[in-house]
Amino acid sequence: MKLFIVPCTIVLLLFSIGSCKQTKKENQPAIDSSSTSVIKSDKNMELLVGTYTQEESQGIYKLNFNPVTGELSDPSLVVETENPSYLHISKDRNRVYAVNENSQGAISSFGWNADRTKLNLIGQQPSEGQHPCYITLNEDTNLLAAANYSSGNIVVYKVSKDGRIEGDSQVKTHEGKGPVMPDQASARAHCVQFDAHAKYLYAVDLGIDQVLVYPIDDQGNLGASQVALALEKGDGPRHLIFHPTKNLVFLVNELSSSVVTAKVNPENGTMVVVDKKSTLPTGYKGKNASADIHLSSNGKFLYASNRGHNSIAVFSASEDGSLQLLDNTSVEGDWPRNFVLSPNEKFLLVANQNSNNITVFSVDAKNGLLGFTGNQIALSKPVSLNF
Template structure:
């Protein structure tokens, strides 16, 4: 009997000790959890350049969309003066003008690990110094504006990114009062309408926006004047409002932006407003270049070469413009700029100082603030995400 009691006591003691040990383990304070910073995927940015100096073609940069840092990853395509680029919607194909005389237009495809752009095709631009290239929405047509020869060339594109031969060629004639810039026609921008019914051309030499209707087979019809600008304006680029039938045109020679209503049935524009891109007290030389609008249609940006600034405009619902500031670009000769995909940043390609600078965008005011971030690229003149 005593032995049985001793055994029961030993068993009880064993389980009591085990229970206490488990309780102690369960009541142990958990270790402090340290949140690891989320890994941010860099975004690829392509820079088109002039190759008359140190540059050899198209360069890839990594952009951090959180802190706005920028890193040059080097040459991805060796090609002559790819001064303007367009990228397919699937990000696999890149199209570039080769701004030379005679000019060419080239297409490339990314290799498997996105380290090189491999050549796909190249065609003559049928003109001199092509300076703009754009795909239509269906990505089966490509339009190229030739500056010196004053013509636009429209190519067919196949599903493998091949630029097909025998394009449609439309030549402009005329001149303007500002010499030597307007001694002849100078096509500078070629854009398709959203519905694909028209192609619009900004011709700097003749102070006009030209439109061509596009038929169901992709062939351009007869030329018509979509809008006459003021003499000596020198229209260079334009951008469409994201939700309204309004277009905004930047004038290189007069340092101004014009807004106009768009008639999508006729291809004709009707002027709304015109505002200077410069402060009232500025008297130096200037040549406007690029223009972009936010996806909500509230803010418009325009680059000044000479004043070396980005002009910031507030866009009213009726298309009227209010210039609310000019931000120095931290470089010289801002030929081209772009908004980041989330529109939190604006990046500027400064041609003469060989740098790309990064600014934050205030979502409430539209105003810009320099981040201190920049990257070195020789003769950058086009930026595309």
């Protein structure tokens, strides 16, 4: 392991790990008591990082995050596993679920050892498709769903109380294509989300410009799908998130570099578009592929990542879901894949896949705007961040 630090610059050798702090902020934010469930001590919280392992990364890593200063430290490999590009952590923080994004895809469940220094494999099942890229559990943590990008299908498994993924799978395959080649040459399932009551499972498909909805019965079985929302041709929807208190959802479109607000009909799961805005500043003509999307817990601010423009788009969200682009903040890296708000929402952390670094930004609670803290850490091919 080698690390070279030039003033305020990290030079990365695959796989090199280090940190650099460029500035020190005054009036550092205090710890929010609502986030103590994931705080290891008075100062540090666990941040798990999913990676691509084609180069120097070996699997899932754990970092310490200081919720007062925003500093990242003490990176360690907690389990070797191939291409864990998307993670989901159980509500009790004791289990970690990951996709293994390969041509013969798999999904894995892990549990912590006694001192939370290593993850042990609980079980693994096939994803029943190619290149799974998203994984999630329902609120009761007894159903697991994953999206397979290349094969355009989704899979649902039942999960036992000890975190084991049960063997009988439910597979749903999407049909169709879109106008943008080669991205939309076929269906491309990219995200799955249970609604709050696990009455429906939503599947976001980038290849066919649709959000599909599957009803779920009391035994956890999926019914036939219907189109919950048809996006504009060539939008390429990628991720979907729910508003914390309203019947609203927000989607980020990879191919059209835009975000969409839609109102949800809770009776049948269908959606109607409320607003659509570009994630890019006016006049930008370069290539871009939007990736991830997150909403503040009060529903006032929406964030989306831009790969190519290499920025986080910051939006204000009104009561009805209408959006206004406030700013595009440089991610201080290249190709921002996923990002995450810290549990106290004082910071936003970005996984920059191509520049092999994770960067940390302060969040202004009044206006939602971001400021680079100077904190960053080097890690090979980070793509998924999870507290």
